[in-house]
Amino acid sequence: MFDVTVVGGGVIGCAVARELTRRDLAVALVEARNDVGAGTSKANTAILHTGFDATPGSTESRLVARGYELLRAYAPNAGISVEETGAVLVAWDDEQAESLPTLAAKAAANNYMHAEVIDAKEVRGLEPHLGDGVTGGMVVPGEHLVDPWTTPIAFATEAILNGCQLFTGFAVASCRVNADSTTLVAADGRVLRTRYVVNAAGLHGDTLHQLFGYTGFTIRPRRGELIVFDKLARPLLRHTILPVPTAHTKGVLVAPTVFGNIMLGPTADDISDRSATGSTKAGIDALLMKGRRILPALLDEEVTAVYAGLRAATEHSDYQLSAHADNRYVCLGGIRSTGLTSSMAVAEEAVTLLSSIGLTMTMRDVGQLRDVRMTPLGETDERPYQRGGAVICHCERVTAKEIEAAVLSTVPASDIDGLRRRTRVLAGRCQGFYCAANVCALAAKASGRSMSEWMGVP
Amino acid sequence: MIDVAIVGAGPAGLSAAIELRRRGVGRVVVFERELFAGGIPRHSAHLGYGARDMHRITTGPRYAALLTRRAEKAGVEIEVGRSVTDFAQLSARAVLLATGVRERPRSARLVPGDRPAGVLTTGSLQQFATLHHQRVGNRAVVVGAEHVSFSAVLTLAHTGCRVAAMVTALPHHQTYPLLRLATAGRHRVPIHTGVDIAEIVGRTRVEAVVLTDGRRIACDTVVFTGDWIPDHELARAGGLPMLLVAKAPIVDASWHTQQQGVFAIGNLIHPAETADVCALDGRAVAEHVIDWLTVGSWPAAVAAVEVAAPIQWAATSAIGVTFRVDEFVTGSVAASNGSELLHQTKRKKWIPNRAYHLPRLRDCRQLTFKR
Ligand SMILES: Cc1cc2nc3c(=O)[nH]c(=O)nc-3n(C[C@H](O)[C@H](O)[C@H](O)COP(=O)(O)OP(=O)(O)OC[C@H]3O[C@@H](n4cnc5c(N)ncnc54)[C@H](O)[C@@H]3O)c2cc1C
Ligand SMILES: Cc1cc2nc3c(=O)[nH]c(=O)nc-3n(C[C@H](O)[C@H](O)[C@H](O)COP(=O)(O)OP(=O)(O)OC[C@H]3O[C@@H](n4cnc5c(N)ncnc54)[C@H](O)[C@@H]3O)c2cc1C
Numbered sequence: 079m080f081d082v083t084v085v086g087g088g089v090i091g092c093a094v095a096r097e098l099t100r101r102d103l104a105v106a107l108v109e110a111r112n113d114v115g116a117g118t119s120k121a122n123t124a125i126l127h128t129g130f131d132a133t134p135g136s137t138e139s140r141l142v143a144r145g146y147e148l149l150r151a152y153a154p155n156a157g158i159s160v161e162e163t164g165a166v167l168v169a170w171d172d173e174q175a176e177s178l179p180t181l182a183a184k185a186a187a188n189n190y191m192h193a194e195v196i197d198a199k200e201v202r203g204l205e206p207h208l209g210d211g212v213t214g215g216m217v218v219p220g221e222h223l224v225d226p227w228t229t230p231i232a233f234a235t236e237a238i239l240n241g242c243q244l245f246t247g248f249a250v251a252s253c254r255v256n257a258d259s260t261t262l263v264a265a266d267g268r269v270l271r272t273r274y275v276v277n278a279a280g281l282h283g284d285t286l287h288q289l290f291g292y293t294g295f296t297i298r299p300r301r302g303e304l305i306v307f308d309k310l311a312r313p314l315l316r317h318t319i320l321p322v323p324t325a326h327t328k329g330v331l332v333a334p335t336v337f338g339n340i341m342l343g344p345t346a347d348d349i350s351d352r353s354a355t356g357s358t359k360a361g362i363d364a365l366l367m368k369g370r371r372i373l374p375a376l377l378d379e380e381v382t383a384v385y386a387g388l389r390a391a392t393e394h395s396d397y398q399l400s401a402h403a404d405n406r407y408v409c410l411g412g413i414r415s416t417g418l419t420s421s422m423a424v425a426e427e428a429v430t431l432l433s434s435i436g437l438t439m440t441m442r443d444v445g446q447l448r449d450v451r452m453t454p455l456g457e458t459d460e461r462p463y464q465r466g467g468a469v470i471c472h473c474e475r476v477t478a479k480e481i482e483a484a485v486l487s488t489v490p491a492s493d494i495d496g497l498r499r500r501t502r503v504l505a506g507r508c509q510g511f512y513c514a515a516n517v518c519a520l521a522a523k524a525s526g527r528s529m530s531e532w533m534g535v536p
Numbered sequence: 537m538i539d540v541a542i543v544g545a546g547p548a549g550l551s552a553a554i555e556l557r558r559r560g561v562g563r564v565v566v567f568e569r570e571l572f573a574g575g576i577p578r579h580s581a582h583l584g585y586g587a588r589d590m591h592r593i594t595t596g597p598r599y600a601a602l603l604t605r606r607a608e609k610a611g612v613e614i615e616v617g618r619s620v621t622d623f624a625q626l627s628a629r630a631v632l633l634a635t636g637v638r639e640r641p642r643s644a645r646l647v648p649g650d651r652p653a654g655v656l657t658t659g660s661l662q663q664f665a666t667l668h669h670q671r672v673g674n675r676a677v678v679v680g681a682e683h684v685s686f687s688a689v690l691t692l693a694h695t696g697c698r699v700a701a702m703v704t705a706l707p708h709h710q711t712y713p714l715l716r717l718a719t720a721g722r723h724r725v726p727i728h729t730g731v732d733i734a735e736i737v738g739r740t741r742v743e744a745v746v747l748t749d750g751r752r753i754a755c756d757t758v759v760f761t762g763d764w765i766p767d768h769e770l771a772r773a774g775g776l777p778m779l780l781v782a783k784a785p786i787v788d789a790s791w792h793t794q795q796q797g798v799f800a801i802g803n804l805i806h807p808a809e810t811a812d813v814c815a816l817d818g819r820a821v822a823e824h825v826i827d828w829l830t831v832g833s834w835p836a837a838v839a840a841v842e843v844a845a846p847i848q849w850a851a852t853s854a855i856g857v858t859f860r861v862d863e864f865v866t867g868s869v870a871a872s873n874g875s876e877l878l879h880q881t882k883r884k885k886w887i888p889n890r891a892y893h894l895p896r897l898r899d900c901r902q903l904t905f906k907r
Contacts, residue, residue: 356649357649380644382643382644469617472569507644509641509642515660515670516667533670534740535673536756
């Protein structure tokens with residue numbers, strides 16, 4: 079019997095599990111897929127948001143600002159790469175330029191005091207490769223880049239090292255709330271007993287909410303397609319280039335990544351299928367058109383990856399966080415487009431919500447707790463190949479040792495996508511032309527599973 | 537001090553190294569990032585290697601092994617597992633780039649859809665099949681219909697994978713009729729022309745591809761073939777200017793790049809020729825490298841051969857000026873030095889994705905096409 083079970087191993091659920099294991103609690107983390115961080119948390123734009131453009135006074139505004147501080151402090155020791163680039167928000171017509179002072183005031187209302195409106199010439203001075211037609215801009219010096227892949231895995235690893243039990247392939251299908259415990263039943267029939275439940279099910283947050291008998295929000299997935307350009311494009315940019323946001327979306331940005339690429343996106347399409355993470359011709363075409371205007375030289379470079387992520391948008395603009403004493407249940411829903419940044423603050427909030435409905439807990443001795451130290455994946459950190467060893471993936475410079483380690487780690491990679499998120503292997507420009515076979519062979523050897531399993535051969 | 541540092545131990549780099557040693561150059565070191573020398577032929581298990589340089593026809597792996605042995609015998613130092621990412625890592629009197637070519641993967645071709653397992657290139661397919669003896673799937677669609685696409689059909693058939701179809705956006709396939717017959721013909725593979733892949737379907741494993749004409753082909757594997765892109769990252773890191781369409785470093789008729797002391801050969805500069813032509817590049821560049829080592833002069837200007845549509849690009853190879861067209865077209869190609877005609881060739885059918893050669897010409901600066 080667990081004290082708390084967190085449903086959903088995205089960045090939110092992993093952060094919550096980590097926070098809970100710092101207390102004297104028996105914690106379980108259940109995830110429907112075979113790995114953590116494999117849903118929306120792996121497919122975003124990976125900006126560490128300051129929250130300058132949030133709705134002042136909202137829960138999101140508060141938790142993004144707090145999460146920003148927490149993650150910045152946590153990242154260096156945990157091996158999560160953060161690259162301090164800052165952002166320039168760029169206006170492309172007069173109307174947008176006129177809205178800049180309002181945006182600066184909004185930033186101040188969000189307690190972000192470093193945003194500064196600049197003129198078109200200054201924008202060009204900062205980013206000489208931008209396209210024609212810039213009418214003004216605003217610098218947001220604290221808007222940085224973070225490694226989205228390592229973040230949830232680091233949280234989960236630390237949670238497990240401190241006693242959390244991870245159940246993968248456990249898709250909660252139904253629940254029975256009894257007097258002093260709740261039974262969660264997985265689609266495959268496995269059951270798990272727990273006193274408290276935290277809903278961190280992302281795109282399925284509303285479904286789980288309903289299982290516990292609540293309504294109040296409905297997820298309407300908003301798809302964001304993204305194009306990642308070759309590392310040879312990286313010198314074209316110094317900052318993240320943000321558009322003037324609209325009510326609907328933060329808009330299409332051009333941003334460097336901690337892996338040394340340039341990313342263009344995301345689009346924002348309201349769809350109904352919660353698993354439609356495919357890219358579309360319309361999306362790609364729209365992005366290329368925008369990209370050509372923002373950073374024309376970008377389009378001369380090769381594309382390394384195209385992908386899409388689904389935001390857990392709802393009919394509300396704010397996060398949907400709530401605590402329900404009757405069912406000993408906490409909901410962390412509707413965390414749409416800032417959850418990577420806010421995750422650690424949402425975890426703190428979850429603790430507060432749990433204690434508000436009667437869960438008592440005390441902090442464990444710091445001396446009893448184990449830290450996590452992942453191998454950083456970002457270009458600003460030192461990477462293993464720089465210390466020598468046989469490189470298997472030439473594009474991303476991944477060593478054989480890293481692949482073996484990822485297969486044998488605390489939260490082990492179980493497929494190629496998991497390996498990619500732990501090492502960057504196969505994430506580069508050749509997409510496996512050179513190394514796919516060698517990578518599968520190495521993973522097979524290290525894991526004792528067959529090569530065709532790693533290849534996904536039917 | 538290294539006399540000549542060669543990057544890439546494929547047919548081009550190894551052949552250059554052998555020839556340099558044969559002509560008495562002291563220290564010739566080949567840096568290869570893979571753990572074995574030989575380049576692409578190492579995993580290209582079918583016949584078709586060595587015709588023009590060794591005057592025999594053998595398989596890729598045999599050819600790679602033979603070249604490697606000859607290089608070792610000739611006293612070439614081969615350093616494997618060494619990925620060169622910056623010219624500054626090479627302290628040598630001359631540098632020779634022979635980093636080869638790869639195929640554009642699905643993402644670089646902007647093919648929409650899901651991102652399931654089962655999407656390959658011929659290069660990765662060959663490695664799974666030849667180096668690791670793996671079956672890759674049961675039913676494949678091959679994207680492309682140029683020479684290498686048909687080699688992919690053979691490799692797939694060899695692993696026991698049925699080929700459901702080949703797909704090319706061009707109006708006809710682009711290989712020799714005999715090669716088509718021996719591969720797609722023999723395995724009864726239909727070739728869908730004039731259509732492209734519109735979408736890949738399948739959440740975890742490929743389930744189908746949808747074509748631009750709406751047809752849906754069930755399959756569990758998709759192999760993207762050809763559509764070459766030079767492995768030019770080192771060349772670009774070193775600041776070498778590139779040809780526009782080919783994205784290959786610009787060289788003159790004796791493979792000098794615009795940077796003093798740096799030469800470039802093989803499929804890095806002409807994506808993609810057959811291996812034997814790359815090997816002949818290697819042999820032919822040796823005398824120019826030795827000139828540089830002994831005389832020390834470098835051409836003042838290194839310019840690309842200018843081309844006009846439907847010619848895509850032109851570059852120097854050992855057997856002449858090599859160029860490509862981007863459509864099926866009738867007409868004549870004329871080479872000039874800017875003012876006078878040097879050579880003219882007429883053909884009823886120029887075929888895209890084929891390598892064409894004009895004889896080696898002095899001072900060829902421009903190719904024009906008359907329909
Ligand atoms: C295009 C795009 C760009 C973004 N850009 C940024 C950005 O730049 N910065 C930023 O901070 N944020 C960004 N975000 C937002 C951020 O990615 C999300 O807020 C965050 O990933 C949400 O995490 P999560 O854990 O709530 O959801 P998820 O990552 O989706 O995790 C939920 C998990 O729950 C599991 N699950 C669901 N149902 C069940 C069940 N019944 N039983 C068991 N498990 C279940 C799922 O399998 C999944 O793994 C972006 C999002 C998108 C889509
Ligand atoms: C899938 C495929 C099938 C083919 N089939 C045929 C065929 O059937 N017949 C035929 O004649 N030709 C074929 N070719 C053409 C092939 O490219 C040539 O045969 C030949 O291998 C090219 O020779 P190369 O020396 O220029 O390059 P490659 O053989 O590609 O060798 C380049 C070498 O450089 C290394 N390298 C690259 N960058 C670096 C770096 N930065 N540092 C260190 N090392 C580096 C690579 O690892 C590689 O080993 C095929 C090509 C491909 C891709």
